[in-house]
Amino acid sequence: MNEQAIQSIVEEIVSRLKGSSVKYHSIPMAVSARHCHLSQKDLEVLFGTGYQLTKKADLSQPGQFAANETITIAGPRGSIEKVRILGPARNITQVEISRTDSVKLGLKPPLRESGNIEGSSPVTLIGPKGSIYKKEGLIIAQAHIHMAPEDAETFGVKNGEYVKVEAEGERPISMGNVLIRISPRYRLEMHIDTDEANAGFITGKTAGRLIRQEESL
Structure with missing residues (x-):
């Protein structure tokens, strides 16, 4: 193949790429493993009055961190221990798990954008100082x-x-x-x-x- 023919093919490919939709x-x-965001109110129920999260490691998103603290989450079929809490504390409590996790718990959390928990699955949270039954808050994150x-x-x-x-x-x-x-x-x-x-x-x-x-x- 001569040089002119090669140049013609290259130009045709470039033209098609520029016109591509x-x-x-x-x-x-x-990869975001199962984790929990807690409100300050719920954090204090689980860990004690006035409790503050302690930082284990910074996350990639500025200002966010993985806390040293973990909790247990439970459903009608089973429980999962050592679910990491992410900080800082938020306005609402939200737990994010995978579909595989949901089978172990015996719950059916919806696929949702983070922060959209209205009408989502219930879940029980267990900490060292107390436990909470949340009527909603468990999701599979989009x-x-x-x-x-x-x-x-x-x-x-x-x-x-x-x-x-x-x-x-x-x-x-x-x-x-x-x-x-x-x-x-x-x-x-x-x-x-x-x-x-x-x-x-x-x-x-x-x-x-x-x-x-x-x-x-």
């Missing part, structure tokens, strides 16, 4: 991507938009309905649960490819 961006992925406004501008996405992500690695998988969450407080990172991670052999070093359809489609 799909855009690709690499996203760092993180896979989502945290990003700052400048990231969103680069990627061409909006807060609340759903995108598709293809995970790279030993067992590539594709995940749809991945929620975009935008805030100046966020650092670029996609969060998935342990079931999703296990399905794709995903570790902390895995990257995902964000795919967004143009609005014209």
